Amino acid sequence: MTGRNRGFGLGLSLGLTVGSALLWGTAHLATHRHRTAFVLMSVQILLIAGILTVVTAFSTQLLSLAVQPGWMTGLALILAVIATAWTTVIIWSYMLVRPAGAGVAGRALTAGLTVALCALVLAPTAYAARLAYVSRDLVHHLFAGNLGGPIVAEDPWSGARRVNFLLVGADSAPNRPGVRTDSVTVASVDTATGATTLLGLPRNLEEVPMPPGPARARFPYGFTGDGVDSPGLLNEVFQYAENHPEVVPGVPDRQRGPALLKQTVGGVLGLPIRYYAMIDMHGFAEMIDAVGGVRITVEEPIVYGKYREGLLQAGTRRLSGEEALWYGRSRTDSDDYVRMGRQKCLINAVARQADPITLLNSFENLATATKRAISTDVPQDLLPALVELAQKVRDKPIRSLNFVPPLISTSNPDWRFIRHQTAEALSPPRGPANHARSAPTTTTSPQGPVTLDKTCG
Missing domain, CATH: 3.40.630.190 (LCP protein)
Structure with missing residues (x-):
């Protein structure tokens, strides 16, 4: 059931699209897709909880990972997957709640808002990918491979005081x-x-x-x-x-x-x-x-x-x-x-x-x-x-x-x-x-x- 079928006006359609960008599943609730809405909301809450846990509990380790090109590349890939899922939810929500009878101007406005929301989600991912590339290039340029044998993580300084x-x-x-x-x-x-x-x-x-x-x-x-x-x-x-x-x-x-x-x-x-x-x-x-x-x-x-x-x-x-x-x-x-x-x-x-x-x-x-x-x-x-x-x-x-x-x-x-x-x-x-x-x-x-x-x- 789409916005046209439900008779969503321009204002409500815009609100539901923005709401879905902030809380996944909002538009699905409005169109009575309760099971899908529950799944989307649960996934988003788990993602946010996981990110907050990592940032607060492992902040020092995050700084260490930032100087490891492999981890930075992996982080960029994870963010790309999240950004892709997020933009998919935004576009899906827009398709569900497009305004009925809004005319060309109304449709252009809601479509433009959807594109802008997707850009807001994708921009940080592009920036993170750029940082990962710069970090990897810097590490490879400045720091040599391990020339002195394997470094033991539990004792990187070989017991030296x-x-x-x-x-x-x-x-x-x-x-x-x-x-x-x-x-x-x-x-x-x-x-x-x-x-x-x-x-x-x-x-x-x-x-x-x-x-x-x-x-x-x-x-x-x-x-x-x-x-x-x-x-x-x-x-x-x-x-x-x-x-x-x-x-x-x-x-x-x-x-x-x-x-x-x-x-x-x-x-x-x-x-x-x-x-x-x-x-x-x-x-x-x-x-x-x-x-x-x-x-x-x-x-x-x-x-x-x-x-x-x-x-x-x-x-x-x-x-x-x-x-x-x-x-x-x-x-x-x-x-x-x-x-x-x-x-x-x-x-x-x-x-x-x-x-x-x-x-x-x-x-x-x-x-x-x-x-x-x-x-x-x-x-x-x-x-x-x-x-x-x-x-x-x-x-x-x-x-x-x-x-x-x-x-x-x-x-x-x-x-x-x-x-x-x-x-x-x-x-x-x-x-x-x-x-x-x-x-x-x-x-x-x-x-x-x-x-x-x-x-x-």
Whole structure:
């Protein structure tokens, strides 16, 4: 029995069509198809209940699934099935309650409303499918396959109490061949709690000890650079490895630099470094712009720009990508070591403000910028565990320890002292209150007290 048979007017027909889009089976009830209406309503209620249960009870797991291309593709297919069923119900309902004697204008209005309702249902599905495609492309572009053997879901960190990531800020310029790693930071993360300590090494460390093997054979007394025009600083190790395959035998192009730098920095700090992530400074600015800027407290005015054309005034404000870039790299009226402290503040601010809603809203632009800006050796299979660990990190204060003068001498570093302080900084809290320390912490050493600062609040 159709709307024409029942004598539905234009207004009632429009209302029943909209009602059926919101609650399946409404039009079927109006046309006395009670059994079909009951089935449709039951299916919709079960779908809504299932979605709400998944979203509320498994929110953390959903973030982990978002970095797994297979799951994203499966989700897009499920949404496509739901959208197809939903549009079918809308069109079916319209066919049942089409207005009788409404004329051409009335029929056009109800048909147009039906098409609009179907579009409202299909649009989110198309968007989800697009996000799934972008996510899959990003994961395949950035993250390698699992090169280290199978990862056990119950223990992705292989029983390690801490996992160490090398974070590198790379800068290149047309007048300077190669890449200089001007920002070198190790993020040491407690795998159980997420408590994180950032350990910063200055770019101008001299005579850095090389790891055992061909690199140490070439530089038995520490890295001295590549010829008379090279000062032999820490920030040259990456490019030296890329230019000299023999010091990292068996490692392909574009992986030699990260491999040697991980081993070198790990040896300096006395830590096993599993993974690295390198970000291009200019690409970093694009990433900040993609998420709408980053809010940070500028402690004192910062002059920026090659020709001092800009000034970041003191105060708490939202920085654009370009401003954030200069906040993290400017040395005008300051030095490398002040800049290192600001870089830790910037890392902390980005980590705190990277909430899921912001990331989702800007996901496509962020993915495009990320593909140009970041390289890493984190395997795809580790991403779900990494997402869960990142959630823990966000809930804990991030502390930092920068090995800069006067704590060390960059021209004649005390390597034993650096390793001792690293071990002290990462040791479990002492005393009855065994919890993450949010205030600055002082440790002792043969060279006096050293303070670990809470990174920018």
